[in-house]
Amino acid sequence: MDQTFLVNVFGSCDRCFKQRALRPVFKKSEQLNYCSLCVEIMAADGLHENETLASLKSEAESLKGKLEEERAKLHDVELHQVAERVEALGQFVMKTRRTLKGHGNKVLCMDWCKDKRRLVSSSQDGKVIVWDSFTTNKEHAVTMPCTWVMACAYAPSGCAIACGGLDNKCSVYPLTFDKNENMAAKKKSVAMHTNYLSACSFTNSDMQILTASGDGTCALWDVESGQLLQSFHGHGADVLCLDLAPSETGNTFVSGGCDKKAMVWDMRSGQCVQAFETHESDINSVRYYPSGDAFASGSDDATCRLYDLRADREVAIYSKESIIFGASSVDFSLSGRLLFAGYNDYTINVWDVLKGSRVSILFGHENRVSTLRVSPDGTAFCSGSWDHTLRVWA
Amino acid sequence: MAASPAPLGGHPRVQRPHLSKMERMVVTMQDPDQGVRMRSQRLLVTVIPHAVNGSDIVEWLMQKYSIAEDEALHLGSLLVQHGYLYPLRDPRRLELRPDETPYRFQTPYFWTSTLWPAAELDYAIYLAKKNIRKQGTLVDHEKEHYHQLHRKINHAWDLVMMQAREQLRAAKQRRKGDRLVIACQEQTYWLVNRPPPGAPSVLEQGPGRGPCTAGRVPMTKTLDFYRREVECLRRALGRARVKSSTCLEAYLKFSSQHGPHDPIMSGCLPSNPWVTDDDAYWAMNAPSVAMPTRLRVEQWAFSFRELLEDPVGRAHFMDFLGQEFSAENLSFWEACEELRHGGQAQVPALVDAVYQQFLAPGAARWVNIDSRTMEQTLAGLTQPHRHVLDDAQRHIYLLMKKDSYPRFLKSDLYRDLRAEAVVPWRPSDGEPGCARGSGRGRAAARPFSPAGCSCSWKPCTPAPALLSFRLGLWGARGWRW
Numbered sequence: 001m002d003q004t005f006l007v008n009v010f011g012s013c014d015r016c017f018k019q020r021a022l023r024p025v026f027k028k029s030e031q032l033n034y035c036s037l038c039v040e041i042m043a044a045d046g047l048h049e050n051e052t053l054a055s056l057k058s059e060a061e062s063l064k065g066k067l068e069e070e071r072a073k074l075h076d077v078e079l080h081q082v083a084e085r086v087e088a089l090g091q092f093v094m095k096t097r098r099t100l101k102g103h104g105n106k107v108l109c110m111d112w113c114k115d116k117r118r119l120v121s122s123s124q125d126g127k128v129i130v131w132d133s134f135t136t137n138k139e140h141a142v143t144m145p146c147t148w149v150m151a152c153a154y155a156p157s158g159c160a161i162a163c164g165g166l167d168n169k170c171s172v173y174p175l176t177f178d179k180n181e182n183m184a185a186k187k188k189s190v191a192m193h194t195n196y197l198s199a200c201s202f203t204n205s206d207m208q209i210l211t212a213s214g215d216g217t218c219a220l221w222d223v224e225s226g227q228l229l230q231s232f233h234g235h236g237a238d239v240l241c242l243d244l245a246p247s248e249t250g251n252t253f254v255s256g257g258c259d260k261k262a263m264v265w266d267m268r269s270g271q272c273v274q275a276f277e278t279h280e281s282d283i284n285s286v287r288y289y290p291s292g293d294a295f296a297s298g299s300d301d302a303t304c305r306l307y308d309l310r311a312d313r314e315v316a317i318y319s320k321e322s323i324i325f326g327a328s329s330v331d332f333s334l335s336g337r338l339l340f341a342g343y344n345d346y347t348i349n350v351w352d353v354l355k356g357s358r359v360s361i362l363f364g365h366e367n368r369v370s371t372l373r374v375s376p377d378g379t380a381f382c383s384g385s386w387d388h389t390l391r392v393w394a
Numbered sequence: 395m396a397a398s399p400a401p402l403g404g405h406p407r408v409q410r411p412h413l414s415k416m417e418r419m420v421v422t423m424q425d426p427d428q429g430v431r432m433r434s435q436r437l438l439v440t441v442i443p444h445a446v447n448g449s450d451i452v453e454w455l456m457q458k459y460s461i462a463e464d465e466a467l468h469l470g471s472l473l474v475q476h477g478y479l480y481p482l483r484d485p486r487r488l489e490l491r492p493d494e495t496p497y498r499f500q501t502p503y504f505w506t507s508t509l510w511p512a513a514e515l516d517y518a519i520y521l522a523k524k525n526i527r528k529q530g531t532l533v534d535h536e537k538e539h540y541h542q543l544h545r546k547i548n549h550a551w552d553l554v555m556m557q558a559r560e561q562l563r564a565a566k567q568r569r570k571g572d573r574l575v576i577a578c579q580e581q582t583y584w585l586v587n588r589p590p591p592g593a594p595s596v597l598e599q600g601p602g603r604g605p606c607t608a609g610r611v612p613m614t615k616t617l618d619f620y621r622r623e624v625e626c627l628r629r630a631l632g633r634a635r636v637k638s639s640t641c642l643e644a645y646l647k648f649s650s651q652h653g654p655h656d657p658i659m660s661g662c663l664p665s666n667p668w669v670t671d672d673d674a675y676w677a678m679n680a681p682s683v684a685m686p687t688r689l690r691v692e693q694w695a696f697s698f699r700e701l702l703e704d705p706v707g708r709a710h711f712m713d714f715l716g717q718e719f720s721a722e723n724l725s726f727w728e729a730c731e732e733l734r735h736g737g738q739a740q741v742p743a744l745v746d747a748v749y750q751q752f753l754a755p756g757a758a759r760w761v762n763i764d765s766r767t768m769e770q771t772l773a774g775l776t777q778p779h780r781h782v783l784d785d786a787q788r789h790i791y792l793l794m795k796k797d798s799y800p801r802f803l804k805s806d807l808y809r810d811l812r813a814e815a816v817v818p819w820r821p822s823d824g825e826p827g828c829a830r831g832s833g834r835g836r837a838a839a840r841p842f843s844p845a846g847c848s849c850s851w852k853p854c855t856p857a858p859a860l861l862s863f864r865l866g867l868w869g870a871r872g873w874r875w
Contacts, residue, residue, distance in 0.1 A: 054619035063627035070631060075638045076599065080643040085648075094658075097668040098429070108600075116676060117667075120717075134673065148601050154814055166601060198600055205735040214603065216691050222738040229738070229780070240604050247499070248699050250734075256604050257793055272544050272626040282603065291648045293641065300411055310636040322459035322469055335656035336650045342414065345472055350403035354645060367594050378677065379657040380668045394658070394668035 013038055035117030064277075065290050071313045079306070079316045083354035085130065086188040089337075091348060094358040097380065108165075109199075109371045109386035113154045116377045120161045121390055122149035123243050128163045129310065133382065133392050140175055144185045151199045155206040155380045156260050162209055164192070164197035172223055188373055190219050198240045202265075210253060212239040212269075218255050220267060232265045234272045244307030247292040254295050255293075261295050262307060276307050276313045285329040289353075292334045296353075298327030318351040320358055329371050342369030342383050364391060410599075413476070413507050413609040418477045423454065424499055430454045435496040437482055440571040445482060445496040447486075452492045467492055477506065477594050478677050480582035482574075488585055500577065502584040506597065512587035515550065520584055522558035535590050651696055655689055663818035670821075681705050688815040693801060698795040710811060714802045722759035723790050723798070726752045730787035734780055745778035753786075763789050 010024045013035040020035030034042070098222035099391045112119050117134040126147050128141040136178070146167035155172075164170035170191035173183050191197065194213035201211055203220075212218045218232040218239055237258035245252045250274060254261045260284055264274040268376040281300035288295045294308045294315070304327050318339065325345035332339055338359065339351040348362040348369060367386035373382040380394035423429045423446075431454075435445035449471070455466035470490040472495070473479050481487070482496040490497075515822070521540045524531055532540060544551060546634060579788050589595045603839050654660050665674045678687055686706050694701040694710075701707040708724075715721040729748050736744065752761045753771065774782040802808055 005668060034526060053617060053620065056617070056624060058628060060620055060623050063624060063631065067631055073636065074635050075637045079642050079644065079645070082639065082646065086646060092804060111764055117673075134667065150601075179757070183781060204731065207737040208735055214601075224737040224739055227738055233618075234626060236619060240603070246699075248795075268784070271629070272622075289645075289648075290652065291644070293605045302412065302415070308638075308641045311638045312630075312635045313638075313640040315638065315642065320459070322461050322465065324419065326471075333656050333658045335649050335652035335659055336645065337653060337656065337659055345468070347468065348595060354649060363464065363468065365634055374658075377657065377676075378655075379662060379666050379675070381658075394666055 005058055012209060015042075027034075028330055031308075032323070037305065049223050066319075069313075074311065075313060078358045079354065083356075086354050086357065089352055089359050092358070094345065094350075096391045096394045097136045097366050097394045098132060098136055099392040100136055100392075101388070102129055102131075103127060103388045103390075105388060106367070106386040107153045107370060107390055108148065108150050110154055110373060110384045110390060111154045111161075112373055112375050112382065112383055113158050114156055114376055115158055116379065118158070118376050119373075119382060119390075120152050120386055122152040122163050122165070123388070124195060126150050128152055128173075130161060130271055131390075134155075135392075137225050138181060142187075143172055143299050144171070148196070151197050151211075153200050153202055153209075155202050156204065157206050158169070160206055162189065162200050162202065164200060164211070166196050167212070168195060168197060168215075169192045170197055170200045170209060170221070172209070177250060188223065188226070190223050191219060192226075192227050193217070193219070195238070198238065199242045201242060201244055203244060204250065210244065210254055212242045212257075214238040216257070218253075218265065220243060228271045232270055232272070233336070234263055234275075235261060236264075240282060243288050243295065245288055245292050247291065249295075250357055254288065255285045256286040256297050256299075258282045260299075262286055262295070264309065266297075266366040274309065274312060276314060278305060279303070281326065284300075284326060287331050290334060296332065296339055298341050300326035300344075302326055302343075303311060304339060306339075306353065316353070316356050318349075320349075320357060323349065328369055329373075331372055331373060331381060340372055340381055342372040342385075344368040346385070348372065348383055363391065365389070410507075413505075416473060416476060416478055417507065418506060420457075420473065420499055423451070435482060437496070438575065440569075442482060442496075442571055442575060445498050446479075446498060448491045448493055448495045451479070451497065461832060472596075475586075477498075477504065477582050477586035480578050481650055483582050484667070486585070487580045488582065498543060500582060501579055504579055506586070506728070509583070510587075510597070512584075514543060514547065517584065517588060518547060518554045519557045519601060520580060521560070522554050523562055526558055527564060527636075533590065538589065564840065603633050633700075635825070655693055664821055670839065672821075675818075678816065685814070685816050688817045689807075690814045691812050694808075698799045701799065701802075710807065711799075711802055714807050715798060718798065718801070718806070721800060722752065722761055723794050725759060726761045727794070730783045730790075732785075733783055736780075738780070741780060742778050745775060745782060748783065749775055761790060762793075763785075 010019065011022050011033060012018070013020050013022060013034045013080035015038040018035065020037070022035055022177055023039055025032050025034055025039070049384040085096045094355055103121065103123040103212060104127065105123045105330045107121055107123050109119040110119055110262070118139070119130055119133050120128065120130045122128045124147055126144040126149055128142050128144060128149060129138050129140055140294045144165070144167065147164055149163050149165040151164050151170070153291065155161065160172050160174045160266060162170055162172045169189050171189045174186050176183065176186070190209055190255060191200070191211045193211065193213035193215050196215050197211055197214040199314045200209055207223050209221050209223055211255060212222065214234045216237060221227065222229055222231040235255065235257040239255050239257040242253055242255040244251050245254070251267050252264055253267060254262060260277055260279045260281060260283060262276045264269070266273050267335050279297065279299040279301055283297050285298040288297055293310055296304055296306050298304045302323050303317050305314050305318070306316040307313065318341070323343065325343050327341045327343050330339060332343045337353055339350065339353050340348060342348050345355065346365045346368055349358055350360040351357070352359050365383065365385040365387050369385050371382050372381060380392050382390055382392045386391045430446045431450050432444045432446055442814065451470045452463060452466045452751070455469055456463060461775050467490060472491045474481070474488050477488070477495045480500055482498060516574055517539070518618070521536055524536070525540065556680045572589065586596065657666055662675055664674050667675050679690060682705050690704065694704065694707040701711055712724050714723055715724055719733065725750070729752070731746050733741065750758055752758055753768070763786050767785050771783060771786045810827065
């Protein structure tokens with residue numbers, strides 16, 4: 001008796017890459033293997049996936065080309081030309097004024113408190129420490145249940161901190177001065193991502209947190225309930241950094257990722273408002289210019305760049321042939337004249353934002369500088385490094 | 395390196411771009427005409443060709459990249475730490491000494507980009523060779539590794555020992571100079587890839603990024619991704635742009651306006667707390683201080699946003715609005731801010747409260763919004779959400795900014811605030827307390843309070859003798875800049 005056998009081939013589906021039973025699909029004499037779930041999804045889309053994907057790709061490319069043309073039309077002068085009238089800065093002396101020792105492993109992230117002297121820092125071994133950096137005393141310490149705590153933030157009220165990393169979550173810890181109370185007991189899990197948390201920041205209040213993750217998305221969360229208020233999709237790879245805009249309407253933020261793109265988002269609609277793709281490697285850090293009209297980015301391609309939001313283009317590149325290691329974090333001085341950038345070659349370079357020249361190089365750390373923030377009143381800046389220490393410079 | 399699936403966009407990720415840059419640098423350094431001066435180095439009884447001095451390396455870097463000596467030394471040290479240069483004497487320590495110490499360039503075979511990650515088998519062979527050649531030359535951590543590997547790849551141990559012996563035999567047939575060089579090269583490679591405890595590992599990376607990491611599922615839904623990208627690009631094309639010259643001029647204006655307010659650029663009075671360990675500056679500029687400083691009051695005139703961001707400024711502005719019977723505008727704006735940034739759970743109650751107080755017909759503090767915005771807002775109130783009052787808030791904000799704010803700046807209230815504002819005094823002892831800009835920055839520090847100021851810190855007009863002494867002080871002592 002004849003019997004028909006259906007051979008089940010198991011393998012990796014060409015669409016979702018999961019290990020499933022595969023069905024062969026022939027497109028233009030090329031065989032692709034999809035799992036049954038993907039076949040149904042594609043049928044529901046009503047499209048032949050390959051064809052639309054190719055046409056969308058080419059459409060995106062041609063639109064990018066047009067956008068570059070449009071941007072170039074209004075570009076009538078370079079920043080260093082305009083800055084010729086500005087006085088050059090004199091010799092610069094900044095020294096380490098405080099060294100915070102206490103982390104047992106690489107310091108990955110730090111954030112200042114609004115009181116201009118406290119700060120929170122997180123490290124690879126899971127420890128998150130709140131310091132009064134003026135006295136170098138440790139005020140609070142909590143150990144996270146995961147390693148590589150890559151993001152931490154201080155709440156605007158000064159009453160809580162947020163942190164997260166390889167646990168894919170962002171947790172908020174209220175700060176209590178009761179010595180008997182265990183900080184970890186009151187921990188609140190706010191954000192849930194499907195990959196590591198790379199950056200987090202409170203918005204104007206303690207009630208909302210903005211997060212960026214290795215899963216390629218950013219998200220806005222309500223702290224009290226843990227509810228997702230808005231998610232931001234558009235990066236093609238891990239998102240590594242974000243910064244909230246100091247604008248008048250206060251509704252945008254910028255993010256940078258491994259896809260070399262810096263994207264500006266509207267927090268209300270979740271849509272990408274502007275995108276810039278001129279870096280040659282991962283963007284490790286983004287920071288707004290104090291006026292909110294521009295932002296700077298630091299990247300693994302050893303350059304920092306300034307992007308103007310009104311002109312909608314890159315307006316300056318801060319690079320030097322002798323600087324070959326990536327910039328891990330950047331921040332502006334209060335007037336926006338100086339850009340401080342921490343690099344993976346253990347140094348901090350200070351750039352004249354207007355003239356584009358390097359004003360000074362600061363040595364001191366013994367391993368890569370992973371995080372750098374100027375204090376809220378601009379009197380100093382703090383750098384954290386893989387050498388287990390934080391330094392306050394002024 | 396292992397192949398990896400390309401991320402969206404189709405360009406393969408270049409991991410560690412700094413390595414290829416270092417390699418280019420090292421290749422340039424070896425250029426016969428433009429590179430570092432090479433010489434033959436006498437070592438024990440052999441002569442090693444193509445060696446370079448530490449000091450020559452530093453000088454070459456200084457000249458090529460126009461950098462100072464400390465930076466050149468640092469850059470050279472990084473090259474040595476990453477194994478692109480190795481010391482001929484004492485190869486255990488990977489550091490650059492700016493003197494006659496001889497170095498050589500690592501062979502490309504051992505470059506990190508060629509031969510990474512280092513294979514355990516190779517390490518076992520290397521340690522075995524060392525052990526066989528001279529018993530007891532293995533350092534502690536190497537001994538540990540050796541035993542660990544012996545346990546781990548026990549099944550292949552015969553292969554390891556055989557390879558080790560073969561390599562040693564082949565090495566014996568080479569000239570002494572070559573043998574020495576190859577040994578140094580190999581040792582450097584392993585110092586970089588298996589650093590001794592305590593030494594930082596230069597090859598260490600953070601947690602894996604991007605789709606190249608093993609075990610990561612690449613971005614699915616590529617169709618959605620491209621659709622979104624196309625939409626974003628279409629929107630971006632329709633964006634209104636401003637001429638570059640206008641935008642860039644704005645930076646100049648902003649920097650010059652805010653320069654005197656930037657403590658790192660222009661110093662701060664009485665002193666920078668981080669430098670002098672005196673937190674008087676913070677006390678004087680506390681968020682809700684009774685008497686704000688002159689600089690702070692002046693900053694309120696820069697932009698409406700900066701006035702509102704300062705609690706003291708906002709309070710004075712509220713007083714001013716009270717005088718003009720339009721204080722409800724600012725209160726409404728504050729309530730909207732609370733709504734936008736507050737907790738989700740409070741949204742319905744807050745929206746209701748705002749409606750009752752500000753928007754309802756006949757409300758106690760009714761705000762004057764144009765009829766179209768009012769209609770839209772009231773319609774939206776049936777389904778309250780965080781952003782339901784955004785349009786109304788923007789309208790009121792612009793009203794205050796265009797109308798009340800300029801009047802505030804011209805008002806007697808503001809003028810009096812400026813006149814009464816505190817101008818801090820620099821303490822007469824100790825070194826100048828903050829970093830300074832070029833000479834012109836001195837004017838901004840205003841160490842002398844003008845007559846008529848009600849500064850509560852020191853007498854306003856200093857005694858003449860003190861004055862001349864202080865002038866002498868500025869001149870004699872050089873600035874830290």
